[in-house]
Amino acid sequence: YNFTDCDFKKIKESYRNIIYQELNNYTKGTRAIDFDHFVYCEDQADCLRKIQRLTFERRPGCAAPAREAFAARTRATLAAACPGYRGAQINNTQTMKKIRKRQIKTNECLEQVTYLKELWQRLSRIS
Amino acid sequence: ASGKTKPGSASQLQVINFNFEAVQITWNTSAYAGINFTFVYKFDKKEEYRPCSSYILQHGYSAGCLLEVQRDGPLYFSIRNGTQPLLTKNLAISAYLKPRSPGDLSFQWRQEAVTVTCSNLGYNDLQYEIQHKTVFDAVWQSTEAETCNVTVDGLDPEKCYFFRARVKALEFAYGSETYPSDWSEVTHQQRGELRDSCWENSLFPKFIL
Amino acid sequence: ESGYAENGDFDDTELDDYSFSCYSQLEVDGLQHLLTCTFDDSDINSTNLELEICGALLDVYCLNFNKLQERYFLKTKKFLLIGDSKICVKLEKKNMTCRKVNIVKIVKPEAPFDVRVIYREGANDFVVTFNTSHLQKKYVKVLIHEVAYRQEKNENNWMRVNLTSTKLTLLQRKLQPNAMYEIKVRSIPYANYFEGFWSEWSPSFHFRTPETNGTELSL
Numbered sequence: 001y002n003f004t005d006c007d008f009k010k011i012k013e014s015y016r017n018i019i020y021q022e023l024n025n026y027t028k029g030t031r032a033i034d035f036d037h038f039v040y041c042e043d044q045a046d047c048l049r050k051i052q053r054l055t056f057e058r059r060p061g062c063a064a065p066a067r068e069a070f071a072a073r074t075r076a077t078l079a080a081a082c083p084g085y086r087g088a089q090i091n092n093t094q095t096m097k098k099i100r101k102r103q104i105k106t107n108e109c110l111e112q113v114t115y116l117k118e119l120w121q122r123l124s125r126i127s
Numbered sequence: 128a129s130g131k132t133k134p135g136s137a138s139q140l141q142v143i144n145f146n147f148e149a150v151q152i153t154w155n156t157s158a159y160a161g162i163n164f165t166f167v168y169k170f171d172k173k174e175e176y177r178p179c180s181s182y183i184l185q186h187g188y189s190a191g192c193l194l195e196v197q198r199d200g201p202l203y204f205s206i207r208n209g210t211q212p213l214l215t216k217n218l219a220i221s222a223y224l225k226p227r228s229p230g231d232l233s234f235q236w237r238q239e240a241v242t243v244t245c246s247n248l249g250y251n252d253l254q255y256e257i258q259h260k261t262v263f264d265a266v267w268q269s270t271e272a273e274t275c276n277v278t279v280d281g282l283d284p285e286k287c288y289f290f291r292a293r294v295k296a297l298e299f300a301y302g303s304e305t306y307p308s309d310w311s312e313v314t315h316q317q318r319g320e321l322r323d324s325c326w327e328n329s330l331f332p333k334f335i336l
Numbered sequence: 337e338s339g340y341a342e343n344g345d346f347d348d349t350e351l352d353d354y355s356f357s358c359y360s361q362l363e364v365d366g367l368q369h370l371l372t373c374t375f376d377d378s379d380i381n382s383t384n385l386e387l388e389i390c391g392a393l394l395d396v397y398c399l400n401f402n403k404l405q406e407r408y409f410l411k412t413k414k415f416l417l418i419g420d421s422k423i424c425v426k427l428e429k430k431n432m433t434c435r436k437v438n439i440v441k442i443v444k445p446e447a448p449f450d451v452r453v454i455y456r457e458g459a460n461d462f463v464v465t466f467n468t469s470h471l472q473k474k475y476v477k478v479l480i481h482e483v484a485y486r487q488e489k490n491e492n493n494w495m496r497v498n499l500t501s502t503k504l505t506l507l508q509r510k511l512q513p514n515a516m517y518e519i520k521v522r523s524i525p526y527a528n529y530f531e532g533f534w535s536e537w538s539p540s541f542h543f544r545t546p547e548t549n550g551t552e553l554s555l
Contacts, residue, residue: 017440017529018417020299021474031304032222033140040201040219072394076418117302118219124300125199125221125251239507263459268503281497281504283461 003048006082008127011048014077015120022070023117030110032118039115040122047123048078054116056087061108065116141191143306144220146227147199147250153183153191154206154214164213166192168204172217176205196220199250225306226253226294229275232311234290236319239282245275245292245311252300256293258310261286262325273297287317287325353377354385354425354433356408359444359533360415363473371410371439373401373423382406386426392416392439415439417475443476443532448502448521451541460508462545466521466538468502480526482534485519487512488542500526514547 032038039054041047055074056066065071078085139155152166166189167176183191196202205215229245243257257277258267263286270279275292282288291313296305315322358373373387387401387408394414401408415421417440424434450467470479483504484494497504511517520540525532 013529014418016297016299017475017527024298032218032302033142033216033304036216038201038218069394073416073418076392076416080419118222121221121300121302122199122219127251261459263456263461268501270501280499283505283507286459 001052001082001085003045003078003082006044006048006078006085008044008081008123010081011077012124012127014073014081015124019070019073019077019120022068022073023113023120026065026068026070026113027110027117030114032114035111035114037115038118041119044123044127047119047126048082051116051119051123052078054112054119059108059112061106062112065109065113070113140214140216142218142220142223143225144196144223145225146248147196147220147224148227149193150196150202150220150223151183151191151193152204156185156188156190159208159213162188162208164189165207165209166204167207168192168194168202170196170200170202172201172203176203221296221300222302222304223306224296224301226296226308228309229255229292229294229311232290232292232314234314234316234319234321236284236316239284240278240280241282241316242276242278243290243292244277247275248294252297254295254297256295257290258292259288259290261288267291284318287315287322289325290314290316353380356387356423356425356435358423358437359442360439361444361446362415362417362440362475362530364446365411367413368411369413369415369439371401371412371415373408374406378406384427385432387423388426389421389423389437392419392421440475440529441531443525443530445470445476445479445523445525445532445535447536448481448523448538451519451521451538453506453519453541453543455508455543455546457546462506462508462511462543464504464506464519466502468523470523471502476525476527476530478525478527478530479523481521481523483519483521484537485517488516488518508545511545513545515545516542517545518542 039050041050051074055071075087079087139158141151141153143151145151154164156162156164166179166182168179169176179192179194181193182189183193199221200219201217202220203217206213226248232243232245235242235244245255252273254271254273255275255277256269256271257279258269259279259282260267270277292311294308298305315325317325353376355376356373357376358371361370361372364370371389375382375385382403386403388398389401389410390398392415393399394416396414399410399412399414401410403409420436420438422434423437424431426432446469448466448468452465454463454465456463464483466481468479468481470476478500480498480500481502483497483499485506486492486494518540519542521538523535
């Protein structure tokens with residue numbers, strides 16, 4: 001999905017008022033400097049592509065935070081602000097049918113969500 | 128970045144991004160007495176590292192580097208003992224922003240309110256905080272806005288007020304490890320005019336001889 | 337905003353007036369939010385009427401309201417707080433009327449409390465302070481507060497001041513000397529994401545002004 005036509009002002013509003021609180025809650029106590037790497041994004045569309053990947057795709061050590069509250073809110077935000085966005089591999093109704101217990105917060109997930117926070121912060125600063 | 132025990136770990140570092148103009152990185156040298164570390168850095172993954180051109184010394188040994196920056200972006204760096212890296216890291220300099228203190232405050236009075244303006248710093252998601260008090264107030268009272276155009280209401284034009292201003296980076300956009308700017312100079316205002324101070328005769332009109 | 341009929345086979349005139357109004361209170365009980373709805377027509381027979389909300393919910397597609405006398409309420413953490421939901425009035429599982437609602441646009445803050453007034457003789461003013469539970473919340477943190485005050489004998493002559501902080505100074509020279517005053521506060525959301533309605537008024541605070549009208553400052 002090409003994110004260039006999204007309503008970035010609307011996305012920023014949802015992020016700063018809702019999604020940010022969730023990400024902050026999830027990563028409470030961890031700091032960017034605790035991890036050796038960090039993820040950077042150049043422009044708004046680049047940021048959303050990387051945000052989608054880190055939010056909805058499985059990675060070693062972190063099945064996928066797709067079942068977390070911030071993922072559901074990210075999906076809702078992109079669906080509301082990006083014309084024709086159908087969402088990553090799971091869409092809202094499928095998630096409702098396959099409700100599974102929230103996964104344990106592995107260190108890999110903490111690292112992944114910390115990078116996610118940095119991408120959202122960068123997107124906010126350039127929007 | 129307060130300390131953990133491992134000397135080479137990131138938490139022994141302090142990073143301050145001065146208004147996206149210069150970044151200061153200092154490291155804790157106490158664990159490595161007598162060693163002169165070298166600092167190399169780059170702003171793009173594909174670039175070659177370049178040496179620090181402005182070291183910060185402590186007891187004659189390198190304890191930090193002050194480097195010029197141009198924009199909000201990534202920083203890749205390595206602290207080495209000779210050729211052996213002690214710590215290699217990359218980070219977003221925005222996470223350690225300390226905005227510049229607001230300058231040239233201007234005051235526009237209108238009955239019981241004043242609008243304080245100053246020049247915006249030119250990047251987003253900042254909070255401009257104006258504090259005011261009178262000699263009767265024990266503590267400052269804050270009014271905040273996301274541009275440097277802040278209206279303070281409920282004032283008594285007869286009284287003399289102290290004003291000061293600073294800028295903070297909003298956490299949702301910069302994270303929780305930034306620094307507020309220094310406070311601006313304190314300004315004194317009464318009946319819509321600048322005053323040198325609020326303590327002398329501005330207070331006791333009935334005792335004027 | 338009144339409701340619209342879900343399906344077309346009813347003739348509008350035969351329908352009862354099922355229009356309803358709702359407001360939300362976020363983080364009203366820890367992380368739990370509260371959505372409250374009532375029918376606009378208080379004479380409606382609501383015995384078999386149920387309310388259901390669908391859409392913009394976490395992990396579930398719909399949730400049913402509970403009922404207490406004439407009030408329908410739903411306490412949950414499952415509001416997505418992004419995008420529109422649909423609230424339907426149901427009679428024996430059939431939708432009588434439905435309405436699009438956005439939970440973050442119908443927020444009614446909790447009433448302010450602990451209103452106090454302190455007279456400062458040297459400064460010839462009254463410092464009004466009050467508290468609000470919204471200072472500790474994650475979502476609806478930015479409010480406009482309306483302070484209303486009147487001389488008790490002037491029934492409807494309320495003076496009003498809007499502010500975003502929880503401290504206000506009233507000048508002694510602007511009030512009548514040696515008079516009893518009543519003061520109270522209410523709040524409304526003030527950020528472009530959360531919108532909604534005025535809260536209830538805080539309990540009132542009563543104070544008497546000194547005999548002098550306070551024109552000279554002294555430390």
